[in-house]
Amino acid sequence: MKPRLATCVVPVSLLLFATLSYAQMSVSSKGELELPTSLYTGDGIQLEKGKFGMEVRSEKEHEFLVFMRNGEVVSLVSGQRIDPEKNAKRLPDLPLIGTVYLHPPKPPQVQEKEEKSTVTFAEHLKSRPWNAALRAYRSIDPQSTEVDFVLEEESKPGEWSRTDFRLFLAKPN
Numbered sequence: 001m002k003p004r005l006a007t008c009v010v011p012v013s014l015l016l017f018a019t020l021s022y023a024q025m026s027v028s029s030k031g032e033l034e035l036p037t038s039l040y041t042g043d044g045i046q047l048e049k050g051k052f053g054m055e056v057r058s059e060k061e062h063e064f065l066v067f068m069r070n071g072e073v074v075s076l077v078s079g080q081r082i083d084p085e086k087n088a089k090r091l092p093d094l095p096l097i098g099t100v101y102l103h104p105p106k107p108p109q110v111q112e113k114e115e116k117s118t119v120t121f122a123e124h125l126k127s128r129p130w131n132a133a134l135r136a137y138r139s140i141d142p143q144s145t146e147v148d149f150v151l152e153e154e155s156k157p158g159e160w161s162r163t164d165f166r167l168f169l170a171k172p173n
Helices: 012-019 121-126
Strands: 026-035 050-059 062-069 072-078 094-102 132-138 146-156 159-168
Touching (some): 026 094, 026 132, 026 146, 062 146
Antiparallel strands (some): 026 050, 050 062, 094 132, 132 146
């Protein structure tokens, strides 16, 4: 009797994640969100309804949206930059979740400055703890299963870039 080799199917996102080391990927933003419904990634990984930790990671000018639970990576979704001139009005119709504000990772412990008791609105905006906003939309068309997570990041003061991360309401074929 010949021994059989075990075969397994490894999702594309896990293979991609395994080939990109932590050292090569930098974390630009972090946050948390609660999914109101289960979603699927393009390679069929189910993201069950509930709370997730989020990270936006980049590697060689490419961004990834990382879904985490209990500190473990559940899925890594590749993003695509949105050209502001071509896609200025291209957004699906229905918001799936409210705006999730993401903040940069905390730097090593540094002594904090005392905050003034009277902070103006302009000063507050300069010291805001977030540098990116994540929104999720789905189409009003009941036949469409696409959900677009749109990340808006401040690349330079006053300059914002947009990246689209596509997920699905049903497992893609």
